[in-house]
Amino acid sequence: MTPPRTLYQKLWDDHCIETYPDGQGLIWVDRQLLYEATSFQALQGLEKRGLPALRPTASLAVPDHVIPTHHRNPSAFSESTRRLLDAMFERCGRQGIPVIPLHDERQGIVHVIGPEQGFTLPGLVMVCCDSHTCTNGAFGALAFGIGSSEFEHVLATQTLVQPKLRSMRVRVTGEMGPAIFAKDIILAIIGRIGHDGGVGHAIEFAGSVVTSLSMEGRMTMCNMAIEAGARSGLIAPDETSFAYLKGRAMAPSGAAWDMAVAYWQTLPSDPDAVFDKDVEIDMTGISPRVTWGTSPEQVTGIGNTVPDPGDAPDQARQAAWLAAQAYMDLKPGTALSGVRIDKAFIGSCTNARLDDLRAASAVVKGRRVADGVHAIVVPGSGLIRTAAEAEGIDRIFIEAGFEWRLPGCSMCFANDLDSVSPGERCASTSNRNFEHRQGVNARTHLMSPAMVAAAAVTGRLTDVRELLA
Amino acid sequence: MRAFTRLSGIAAPLPRRNVNTDDIYPNLGGAAITDPEAMGPCAFGNWRWNADGSPRPDFILNQPPYDRAQILIAGANFGCGSAREQAAWCMNAIGLRCIIAPSFSDIFYGNCLKNGMLPVRLSEDATDALSAFVSDPANATLDVDLDARTVTRSDGCVAIFDISPRDRQRLLAGVDDIGATFAIMDRIHAFAADYHHRRPWLADERGAD
């Protein structure tokens, strides 16, 4: 009998072509995603070597990072946006790599469209030149971000040399109250294990709270595995995953579907599998989370105050807390609830799916964006945008004073089209509150879509549960 | 790829946890710079430059002798965040070829290796001590020897570091993986044929139309 294996071990074994003496492996890559800001360098490198892409149709390319979300008029694009798009589209064309074009309804954020198209499946090894590729792990795929040089290796050989990761399981248990979402769970986990808690590991999220989440919620969790230091996040595939994928454009169908499901059902970690690290987190009674600093680990409940650096667990963190509080212009002891905001951003590969827009619109309904707050909603894909419009969600946001945008990364990071101005404070559903991430001297507070909605309509960080009461 | 064998150079202390790749290469929106060698001015942009483009005197890499640094000594989880290889490229472009830290993000660590840069993991205590030591400009020069796996201070104090033998060989020889992988393409094709026999729903890749 084979010894019990974790989901990660099964995925590794299934793709490992060769193990090198130091434990690194040459692994088969099933599929890869491309977008315009960091992928074309790999295509450029390939061309320089005079190599073709080995398996061009295992790729899927989509523009998302630097495109405007106010309009889709290419003649009004900036010079640098045009150059990046041209660099990608031309090379994909030459290599025979399928592209979802800008004006296609399927266009959207790369980690949103992979699952939406059924390009992402359980059991795959998937890569992309983007750290949030871990989002796809929500389906039980080994998905991780790589650099452009590694991507070149993938395009040329459909393989990658990788160190084998250690395994970590985070079991999430307990009874969660109302208005607590996947975003709160993952922020709580990062607060517990730290921004580097998962370095060198693949994290498998498990436990009753995780298995009862929708695929959207699971993607939110795995999206931020990298914010816990883990290159990959994983959730065992189950009926929820299969139901989400069934009938998707690029998912298998008919007999192939049945065969695939039979295999996918063998993937969950064996009951006796041993993890290198095992953590359990009880979510009972947890309040909505909000970050106060410049690392996702600097997070607490909305009812709490900004912590005192004197209470930091060690010197390195004390220094980090001091620097973060200076950058964020927050003093220890300040109640987070009530801190004024200037911008509200609902979007990004973390939280721009239909569930997220529904949760935020439920808070916004019948209310107005507070004076002085600039609020935008950027759906994760054209299909999500259309589905939301069919439910009237766009009207709720627009009538409240939000901008209803076209899909893309938008204000998740500072591009030249959407950014938070120096000194401004943004309530954001994205995944990174790093210094200058949303703009030079921009101050970012990460939270769930419902919490951003509450901040937008009150003009300050607010416990969304007060508005739902 | 450039080989990394031995380096004797100025080491700059940047004792900060969680230095992320947005810190190292800010503003991916300006990613239209395609030549890695032209990315130098982007490196640590928000820390290095004022809004008017003048250097910020409070940033270590603007202070002699650290403005000539080839080695950076940083805090835990260096290079976390975005996968952008621009972070490694822009550091390389300003001559930083070795980073010493208690831990690195897995993606950044890999990106260093692909660019002839050496990431050195030392314990938290050893890194702190090294940082403090080189903070005196008179002690700023370190010797890093990949073959011997040593970091040697100007007072002769030596730290030994671990690195995977395969990564070490690649760096010492200055070769990337693509050549080695190509040498076993037959095996890869055989693997793929067998794999797709077991997983037929993946055999016939269809793209978007």
Ligand code: SF4
């Ligand atoms: S939405 Fe943000 S985090 Fe996600 S892929 Fe785009 S820029 Fe990266």
